[in-house]
Amino acid sequence: MIPVRGYEGRKVAVLGLGRSGLATARALIAGGAEPCLWDDSPEARANAEAAGYSLTDLTRGNAWDEVATLIVSPGIPHLYPEPNKLIARAMAAGVPVDNDIGLFFRSWSTPDWDDMDQVPKVIAVTGSNGKSTTTALIHHILQVAGRPTQMAGNIGRGVLDIEPAQDGEVVVLELSSYQTELARAMTPDIAVFTNLSPDHLDRHGGHGGYFAAKRRLFAEGGPDRAVIGVDEVEGRFLANQLAQGVGDDRVIRISSGVKLEGPGWSVFARKGFLAEWRKGRQVASIDLREVRGLPGAHNHQNACAAYAATRTLGLAPKLIEEALHSFEGLPHRSQLVGERDGVRFVNDSKATNVDSAAKALQAFPKIRWIAGGLGKDGGIASLKPHLGSVVKAYLIGHSARDFALELGDTPHEICETMESAVARAAEEAEAGDVVLLAPAAASFDQYPNFEKRGEDFAARVRALIG
Template sequence: MIPVQGYDGRQVAVLGLGRSGLATARALAAGGATPVVWDDSPRGRDMAEAEGWDVRDLTRSGAFAGIAALIVSPGIPHLYPSPNPVIAAAWAAGVPVDNDIGLFFRSWATDDWDGFDSPPRVIAVTGSNGKSTTSALIHHILVENGRPAQLAGNIGRGVLDLDPAHDGEVVVLELSSYQTDLARHMTPDVAVLTNISPDHLDRHAGPGGYFAAKRRLFAEGGPDRAVIGVDENEGLYLANQLVDDLSDDRLIRVSVTRKLTDGWCVFARKGFLSEYRRGKQVGAIDLRDVKGLPGAHNHQNACAAYAAVRTLGIGPKGIEVALHSYPGLPHRSQLVAERGGVRFVNDSKATNVDAAAKALQAFPAIRWICGGLQKEGGLDGLIPHLGAVKTAYVIGREAEAFALQLPGIETVVCGTMDVAVARASADAQPGEVVLLAPACASFDQYDSFAARGDDFTALVLAGA
């Protein structure tokens, strides 16, 4: 646990009592603060009472008297589409609003660090797609190369559940736009932007607000090194703002669409990763046989992770060996089984059009399981990437409407996962891939993308 610094002897309110909220209350108490907690759901309040916390209705008038700060869980809207009433009350009372990411950065460094030979580092990863894989891959490379490391944030452990730092340790944080948008303190040593595509637009009032939330990690965080995916205009814009010219080694540009040779850059073309520095190639890796990272989208993740760990002095050979032992993450291009020459791949995390499009480009012949709760913008972005699809097996409550948006390919309206897996398995030929890449949220039928992926995996393994 990371005891929160700066609130000793003061009351701090916590709104939202899921995993991160309860961890925040514990970390505040460990640092000498007195947590005052609230959740809109009775279940959350019951859990807090069972731990002995002071549960106080923060929606009541005068609830913020004597409160030093309000710490908000990431799933709670603070501005768009409308502020949560508790957050609005904190603003009106002049109480600072923060989240657990802000508390982590203000509390991570301690006096113990004075005795370390090498100061701990923080690598923070954000972006629309690939940030989980990139974060896990960075952590894997570090561990495989003998560097002490912890993984937290939007993946794995909550940030305040981390162990206190060790000499030379690296913490890898996956940060969503919900987390970067509100944190009052962000000071990573290395910050990574994988890519940008439309997502969470209601929460950020459009693409500009979404990009602004991501940009805060770099513009306000002031990292020593920035790794920026430059295959979209937002990445190009951000990279252009961070340095005066490409000779500045504080910036590493990453691409999977073109060759880069100026400055410090890492790119992948036709399955080969290359690192250039000041016009000279200094590293290369053949990614084609790395089983845990199939497709160009995963090659982008590999480039971003490679660049991040290069800033810490890990050599290309050590990175290459680690890439080949990377097992992949559940629900992200996860190879579930191979049967009769047919591979079954779980990419349930492909919850938007851009992520699904990248998954569809990773394999040559696909039996595609798709559908669910559609996000804004429709499916037009998928149309150019359907060439490898033999048949689409559509699930979800609006399966028929989804199927009508897929011109030129055979569609089978299945409705439920069990029907889709059975039909796709029966139709698939050797050399083909049965791919779950829904391009939609899961909440019409499942509690989460993970529950959806688990259902697919269980059905595949049962031989449905």
């Protein structure tokens, strides 16, 4: 773990006792602080006590005496739609509010770094879609390159749960808007912004607040390099804000679908080919069409982001290309789970909204689409421009009939359950088809989370194909 520095002998309140909260408690104890732990959930408090932790009832007025700071888990609102009552109390009392990301950046570097040949680095990835895949892909490329590396944050382990740095190590962090919005310290060496689409708007007070939360990763500490997706206006604005001139290669612009021109540093993918340009000329190219773990334009954007980030570390294009081909993808994100008689079965259970479903639907030419679940506001009407590749839809869950009404002329069948949908799609599929789970809906009508939904899909596919 990373012992928290700067709070030796002082009280630190921790609100939220999930994965990150308990990791924070351990790191505070290791750093000599006195954590005061609390959770609004009785179940979470009971689990913490069962794990051997002592609790402090932060709802009592005297509990805040001599508290140096309050560390908040990411799922707890601190501003919109309204602050948690204990966070509001801390703010009223003038107690600084922070999170584990802020503690990590305060504590990551240590005096023994002076004896290292290569100073460790941090790559931090944020954005609306693709940040998990991009983070995992960067981590994979570094592993193939033989660089010591750890992955943490919104994926894998909590940031304070990783091991202290080795000589030349690169830590890759996935950071959500919940994490970037509140952290009081963020100083990555390389920061990556994939894209922006509406999400968590109630938590951030609207689209502008959501973008502002992401932007803090670049504005607070000032990374040495910034990799910016410029396919939306917010990305173009951010790249413009960070660059000091047209040739400033501290900012690397990336795109999926648009050729980027100019004297600066850019990486873009068009028609299945990734191209790197510097100072007005092309310096490398990679054919992404046969990279099975990264299908579709949205994954090609992820490839561009990971390529750019690892190029800033001096990795050779050929080595990165080799690593792209050995990347198997993340579970539930365009994950190939089986193949039979020329039919591929792809699990994109993470496609819980129309934007991510649209990207999945654009990744394959002939799709038998399994969709449905607990639909979100607005339904799937906005997906109509992306249904041209859908041979037939197989609808499941609470919103199956609502989705059917919005599909227009697209052939469809109401299957209700995953078992029925997989069986019918597999029965009707022909060579060259892709049976794609991209629900465009939440999972909570039939499953506790999108992971369990994807696991059910994968299990039924494997049972069918043997």
